[in-house]
Amino acid sequence: MQKRLIALSLLLGLLLHPLELLAATQNLVALEQAARRFVEQELRFRPATFTLGRLDPRLALPACEQPQVSWSAGAVPSGNSSLDLSCPAAGWSLRLPVTIAEKRMGVVAARPLKAGELLTPDDVRLAEMTSPALSRNVLNRLDQAIGQSMRSSVPAGAWLRSFMLQQPDVIRTNQRVKVLAQGDGFVATAEGTARGNAAVGESVRVRMASGREVSGVAQVDGSVLVSY
The missing domain is CATH 3.90.1210.10 (Antifreeze-like/N-acetylneuraminic acid synthase C-terminal domain)
Incomplete structure (x- = not known):
């Protein structure tokens, strides 16, 4: 009876040992999926596609509850790049290549x-x-x-x-425009008639009621700024 118990114990040990090793080994497929989710999130606002490298299936890493994924130090998220997959708690770190193709x-x-x-x-x-x-x-x-x-x-x-x-014209020839004269310590407004077309930021000449012409810059609201 004692011999049978010893034999049974040895058999159970042989059967359980591989299972314990399996439970303690990092799932490489899950690790690659974590890397893929990371890159997808990083590129979500860019018209880009990417191809991940593959981990060597022969790797046997200690299991990690929360593996970390980041761009490798100095890596640029474009073209041929790489990711760092690591688990500080388990003491391992891997580098996974990734190729990013940006759509133009x-x-x-x-x-x-x-x-x-x-x-x-x-x-x-x-x-x-x-x-x-x-x-x-x-x-x-x-x-x-x-x-x-x-x-x-x-x-x-x-x-x-x-x-x-x-840019579209905000002022057109013969249009009545507001003229804002601005200088050191003063601001004055008047009206005049545009002598040409102008987009925002362009120069335009304006004939004032007195007959005098001034040159100013067309503004977003269609007025003309004359600086002194």
Whole structure:
């Protein structure tokens, strides 16, 4: 009977030992999933895709309840980069390569646009530029186009380039405008007649009621600032 008990104890020891080792070993699949979630969160506001490296399946790491994931020291989250996977409590640290491919996006006309049109959000959209040769002078954000005026006509789907757009005129020839004269210690207002068109920040001449002409800078509200 005693011999049987000893044999049974040895058998249980052989069966349980691998299970204990398994329970104490870090799940590498879970570690890779944690790395993937980290990169997805980091790139959530960027038009980018990424490819993670793989951990060597032969690795046997002590199990970690809360493994940490971060960019490797000095790594740039673009192109060929790397992550540090670590567990200070268990005393291990790994480096996992990651390749990030940034999509180049450009602004295109969502419909045919005519010269002089003021662009709205419905007039433009973003599209991926598959060739670097296409990217020269192409706008890459919608806010660079919305609110701007077209210099020339373009068909639907055309790339919108910086030289195709201009700020809309806030002052037009013969328009009655408010003139704000400002100098050291004084401010005065009057009205006059614009002698030309002007966008915000551009210079424009104004004929005053006295017949005198002054030169000032067009403001957002359509007034003209004359500084002395």
